[in-house]
Amino acid sequence: MNLLQTQSMHLKAGIFCFLLLFVSPAFGQGVPPAPGCDQEPGQCLNTPACTSCVPDINYWVVSSRCCPQKSNCCCPSCEFDVYHSAEAGQVTEQSMESMLQSLDPNAPICIMVHGSLVKWEDVLLDSYNTYLWLKAAAPQKPLNVIFFSWPSDDTPTKIIPVDVHILGKRAEFNGHYLAQLIAALPPHHQISLLGHSHGARLVASTMHLIGGGSIQGISLSDCGIHICCHCRHFRIVFAAAAFNHNWLNPGERYGCGLNCTDCLVNLRNHKDRVLLLYPVLAPASRRALARTGFTWMDRRKLGEDTNRVNDIDVSDCVGAGHMFPNYYSHPEIAETIVPAIYFSN
Secondary structure (H helix, E strand, O other): OOHHHHHHHHHHHHHHHHHHHHHOHHHOOOOOOOOOOOOOOOOOOOOHHHHHHOOOOOEEEEEOOOOOOOOOOOOOOOOOEEEEEEEOOEEEEEOHHHHHHHOOOOOOEEEEEOOOOOOHHHHHHHHHHHHHHHHHHOOOOOOEEEEEEOOOOOOOOOOHHHHHHHHHHHHHHOHHHHHHHHHHOOOOOOEEEEEEOHHHHHHHHHHHHHOOOEEOOEEOHHHOOOOOOOOOOEEEEEEOOOOEOOOOOOOOOOOOOOOOEEEEEEEEOOOOOOHHHHHHHOOOOOOEHHHHOOOHHHHHHHHHHHHHEEEEEOHHHHOOOOOOHHHHOOHHHHHHOHHHHHOOO
């Protein structure tokens, strides 16, 4: 058997295992069972059964799902669909103006971005649970919360590895739209960005643009958008980050991503089975950032910027899980990222 045949067999086996991971019940998008609210403070599993844990429901969902997903060499521009939730998992359509006017001027803004293969119904469920999860971690601290949703559930080829590659590029492209949303927010707000899986790639793409880079041949300056790094503060949290561990290094794909970032927290999980076969998706792919963290070589290339990146190992907590319910079912993870999300010290 020649080398080409051997590599082909390994690739097919990897794709088969990858498919098994996505259909396995252990990696479904269902929400973990919720205990009642008669637990000790801080131990509530923030799910719909626990609405009394955080009585104030007030968050926004901004969607680019109906926006063009190709630039055709023009500046990407999106008319966002905007929704507000004031009760358990229910949203009403609103305007961008109403959202901007409703923001607490004395609170930071947290923008959460979901990953690939997330349907709209799951966006609504996960946004509600994530909101409760974040608020329960620091109930006395004010926070504006926006969930950014992009068209991540479209699978044009029905071949999962191919579609995952397409969705990764789409997440990257939607960095333009998230940057457009950030440019519309009042300039005095501190902004924390929480990205899961390909949502982490979308956030990295956004920060690369804000830091002066270009995505798919287009920069923010090309489109007349300017976001002042000195006027804002950005803090980043990655969960199950599904992009190459070296892509934030200078000169790499998102090499400008740390230029405007105060600090970045990477939730490392070397047990994530979905990302185990991440390198199978493309011949040039390296291991995913979520599994490796920032390697010693990455930190060497980052130079002084390495002081702004932090790996926090959640492997024992999350285990082999990849989907975001595997994270928001653990209050201790939310408590750990409070300084980044709420801009506390």
